[in-house]
Amino acid sequence: MTAVETPQAPRKTTPHGPERAGRGEPPGWLVRLKRQKLASYVILLVFAVLYIGPLLMLVTTAFKTLPEFFQNPTGMPESLRFENFTEAWNEAQFARYLVNSVVYTTVATAVCVVTSVLVAFPIARGYLKGGRYILLLYVIALFLPPALIPQFQLILNLGLFNTRAGYILLFLVNPIGIIILVNYIKAIPRELDESAAIDGCGYYRFVFKIIVPLIRPAIATVTVLHAIGLWNELVLAIIYLTNDDLYPVTRGLIAFEGLYGANWPPMAAAVLILMTPMVVLFLFLQRYIVSGLTAGAVKG
Amino acid sequence: MRESPTGGNPGIPHTTTVIHRSYLFARGWRSATPVLLLLPGFLLYLVMAVGPSLATAVYSFTDATGIRGIAINWIGFENYDEFLLRGAASRDNIAALRRTVYFCLFVTVIQFGIGLLFAVLLNQKIRGKKFFRTLFFMPVILGVAIQGLIWKLFLLPRGGPAAEFFQLFGWTSELLGGQPRQAFAWVIVVQIWANAGITMVIFLAGMQTIPNELYEAARIDGAGKWQLFRNVTWPLLTPAVNTNLLLNIIGSLQAWQLFLVLIGYRPGTQVLGYLVFAEGFGQTSGSVSSAFRQGYAAAASIALFILVLVFALVTHAWLSRREKRYIG
Numbered sequence A: 001m002t003a004v005e006t007p008q009a010p011r012k013t014t015p016h017g018p019e020r021a022g023r024g025e026p027p028g029w030l031v032r033l034k035r036q037k038l039a040s041y042v043i044l045l046v047f048a049v050l051y052i053g054p055l056l057m058l059v060t061t062a063f064k065t066l067p068e069f070f071q072n073p074t075g076m077p078e079s080l081r082f083e084n085f086t087e088a089w090n091e092a093q094f095a096r097y098l099v100n101s102v103v104y105t106t107v108a109t110a111v112c113v114v115t116s117v118l119v120a121f122p123i124a125r126g127y128l129k130g131g132r133y134i135l136l137l138y139v140i141a142l143f144l145p146p147a148l149i150p151q152f153q154l155i156l157n158l159g160l161f162n163t164r165a166g167y168i169l170l171f172l173v174n175p176i177g178i179i180i181l182v183n184y185i186k187a188i189p190r191e192l193d194e195s196a197a198i199d200g201c202g203y204y205r206f207v208f209k210i211i212v213p214l215i216r217p218a219i220a221t222v223t224v225l226h227a228i229g230l231w232n233e234l235v236l237a238i239i240y241l242t243n244d245d246l247y248p249v250t251r252g253l254i255a256f257e258g259l260y261g262a263n264w265p266p267m268a269a270a271v272l273i274l275m276t277p278m279v280v281l282f283l284f285l286q287r288y289i290v291s292g293l294t295a296g297a298v299k300g
Numbered sequence B: 001m002r003e004s005p006t007g008g009n010p011g012i013p014h015t016t017t018v019i020h021r022s023y024l025f026a027r028g029w030r031s032a033t034p035v036l037l038l039l040p041g042f043l044l045y046l047v048m049a050v051g052p053s054l055a056t057a058v059y060s061f062t063d064a065t066g067i068r069g070i071a072i073n074w075i076g077f078e079n080y081d082e083f084l085l086r087g088a089a090s091r092d093n094i095a096a097l098r099r100t101v102y103f104c105l106f107v108t109v110i111q112f113g114i115g116l117l118f119a120v121l122l123n124q125k126i127r128g129k130k131f132f133r134t135l136f137f138m139p140v141i142l143g144v145a146i147q148g149l150i151w152k153l154f155l156l157p158r159g160g161p162a163a164e165f166f167q168l169f170g171w172t173s174e175l176l177g178g179q180p181r182q183a184f185a186w187v188i189v190v191q192i193w194a195n196a197g198i199t200m201v202i203f204l205a206g207m208q209t210i211p212n213e214l215y216e217a218a219r220i221d222g223a224g225k226w227q228l229f230r231n232v233t234w235p236l237l238t239p240a241v242n243t244n245l246l247l248n249i250i251g252s253l254q255a256w257q258l259f260l261v262l263i264g265y266r267p268g269t270q271v272l273g274y275l276v277f278a279e280g281f282g283q284t285s286g287s288v289s290s291a292f293r294q295g296y297a298a299a300a301s302i303a304l305f306i307l308v309l310v311f312a313l314v315t316h317a318w319l320s321r322r323e324k325r326y327i328g
Helices: A002-016 A028-062 A066-071 A083-091 A094-125 A131-141 A148-157 A164-169 A175-185 A191-198 A203-214 A216-232 A235-240 A249-260 A264-284 A286-299 B021-026 B032-059 B078-085 B087-122 B129-137 B139-154 B161-167 B180-208 B212-220 B225-236 B238-254 B257-262 B272-281 B294-327
Strands: none
Touching: A028 A264, A028 B087, A028 B129, A028 B139, A028 B161, A028 B180, A066 A264, A083 A094, A083 A249, A083 A264, A094 A131, A094 A164, A094 A175, A094 A203, A094 A216, A094 A249, A094 A264, A094 B032, A131 A175, A131 B032, A148 A235, A148 B032, A148 B272, A148 B294, A164 A235, A175 A216, A191 A203, A191 B021, A203 A216, A203 B032, A216 A249, A216 A286, A216 B139, A235 A249, A235 B272, A249 A264, A249 B139, A264 A286, A264 B139, A286 B139, A286 B180, B032 B294, B078 B087, B078 B294, B087 B129, B087 B180, B087 B238, B087 B272, B087 B294, B129 B139, B129 B180, B139 B180, B139 B257, B180 B238, B180 B257, B212 B225, B225 B238, B238 B272, B238 B294, B257 B272, B272 B294
């Protein structure tokens, strides 16, 4: 054994120069690598605490009674009780808020995506005179002043203030979505259009039966981008909806906070109820959601 | 509908890629159809977005209110005059303007740094990479209402986790309920917590476009970790750097919604965006006189718009100069 080991030992140490790479000890580069990994983990874990901590506090609070919470807000709950969840659910009409949110989000997103495809396709293909200028108008919009005040005046004078239709009307356009779609459609060969026209496939049918399936990733991106923004919208819901029956979940949550104030356990339960579906959806559709939100961010 | 003419049509060369639209539309697509189908989306866009956007400037010269049926009068520069130059209110406005810039600087610099740090750490071969990425991105999808409420609970002044932690160092504080400056700082923290994930993801996407050969070549030349970052990653990350800087600056200048959820309209903490909302929609708790002054709010939002525009243009100019320097 020794006879075999001795000639190998110098060979092992030479590439690493004068560093101690004695028997049993890992070579110097490995030590350095490990130290660096360790440092990475330490930093990541510190930040992870900052990200998990608030969520953990939310979960523990949701399972506490109010006296328990006042006595020891930070500790673990004594038992897993679900009264807070039922209380939040019953007291705050979250079922209704959820229905509202689902209606607003699906209707507005569907209209937005369908009309956007019909705008984007002829622009991307150059089937319109001045299509380039229309596209420019969509790009410029990202650099225009906010439309908040005149938009309110418009909805007010249309008599749509505090109505579902008025609220949905606010979310029917998405310039970033148009830009994403145009860029994607440009990559689809034009020969398709030609053969479709030759085979007698009408324009409308061509766009929805042939083009839409081909641009599914872009449509998914735009849908996610639009739907998440709409679902999370709080300010416009505060401005336009004063009737409790019309509130989406975000507005309902803030209204619930106004009523419950320092009564955190049911409050935390309410936040958890509304947060969980979002998180689950996120875990399953992560790729689309990340690409949707970053595409939106990048183009914005 | 008609018999396919492709078979014996010598008129179309086989290799052509340029198809005239007149050809398509002669083959059965009515040329009005694309226009007709485009119209709903485009008109909605003009009426709901472009029109109102431009009208903001017009409204800023009027005394419009949020009440239906009250006559709107043209009052010239009155709103701007009042907003910037007159009395105690204008001093508050200037303070809000300054605060907006501070908010922007702190959020941009810290969020940029943290996002870059996350991306660098998670671009290595490391266990749990996916978990950390998911965790750091997750707040982004939650929206301001949930983000704000989560932190309001976490920052509970009596016995909350953050308060308990500071207690360890003998520091007691009201946190969000404390001095305006302190409350303001906490909003900055939450804003960064909520959005650093986007910055991280954009940096990661940028890093994945850098070819591995470059790193290998640099390593053969004996470059250390820091040199690899300084001389390979950083210059090649320029597009992501530009995107993130512009996004963070524009986003943080306009952000104010976490102020609404976390501390409400509180003197000494408002930023411009909140001012627009409060003046225009009567959310200033207390002073009823200022409620629903939409002309005035429009002037404030034009002021904010100009601020954003100036910051964006200056940053853009600086970034393109920097880019030229890198490319040579």
